[in-house]
Amino acid sequence: MVEELNFKQELVGVFGKPVAENPTQVMVEAAFHHHQLDWRYLTLEVDPADLGDAVRGARAMGFRGFNCTIPHKVAVIEHLDGLGESASTMGAVNCVVNRDGQFIGENTDGKGFVVALKDIIDLSNKSFVLFGAGGAARAIGVEVALAGATSITIVNRSEKRGRELVELLNAGTSARADYVKWEGEFSIPEGTDVVVNATSIGLFPDIDAVLAFDIDSLSPEMVVADVIPNPPRTRFVRDAETAGCKVIDGLGMLVNQGIIGIEYWTGVTPDPMVMRAALEKVFGN
Ligand code: NDP
Secondary structure (H helix, E strand, O other): OOOOOOOOOEEEEEEEOOOOOOHHHHHHHHHHHHOOOOEEEEEEEOOHHHHHHHHHHHHHOOOOEEEEOOOOOOHHHHHOOEEOHHHHHHOOOOEEEEEOOEEEEEOHHHHHHHHHHHOOOOOOOOEEEEEOOOHHHHHHHHHHHHOOOOEEEEEEOOHHHHHHHHHHHHHHOOOEEEEEEOOOOEOOOOOOOEEEEOOOOOOOOOOOOOOOEOHHHOOOOOEEEEOOOOOOOOHHHHHHHHOOOEEEOHHHHHHHHHHHHHHHHHOOOOOHHHHHHHHHHHHOO
């Protein structure tokens, strides 16, 4: 059943492609409901050609902010009044916050990841292997570097994207990044602290797709993280658990980036359990 909006409700939302059931909307509205916040999170289909008008519309309608998904994460920047530090370094925005009438672009993807990771490991002086060089890898790479990681190895199929991310990290952060072309099974170097799948391998419906790496190169001291929220228990997550590693699944990152967005918009820190339970209803656990 669609609930009617009423005029006293505060509005946030997401500008992106149409989806039948948007997990982020389900998660954020569960938090609003739990904390008795009279707010609504709307899923709004915005064509790339209409993005500027959509942002002007959000201003005119007093939106308190909005998320941006693909394909708007970079294009939205020219319509905003300013950027937070990491959004500026990575050149991509997934969360816009209305601060005293100014629309400021932030990036919560990597911040959510770092919060989930910091629960189990202190990031200072840590070395990372990051599979992928797309939007999620970029957000994670920048944010873990800003949080104190010293070494980041980018393993990516496309050399161009891999090298671009390495250049961005070396130029914009104090971490040392290097690129390895992903051919055949990658072997995790000894001494690696954190291994991250930031590719789309394992995402529904291709849940049996295999991340090409040598499982025997994982050791129990390593922390392993997967960005895939659907399904949360990917093959990579299961392999890492079998190897005795501590593991973070993609729901942890999604919940934490949702928490940060709600904090930015409302000033309230929502209950993570309520949000995770809402996501598990959508994705299963
Ligand atoms: P992009 O399309 O920007 O990047 C995809 C990445 O995956 C690229 O590095 C690409 O490599 C790699 N890749 C895809 N298929 C293969 C393959 N078969 N073999 C090797 N590499 C492959 O996507 P995003 O970075 O935006 O998103 C990636 C994933 O992150 C998505 O599944 C998304 O669901 C998830 N995500 C999760 C979030 C969360 O909160 N949990 C938040 C944001 C994203 P190449 O460059 O060679 O094409």
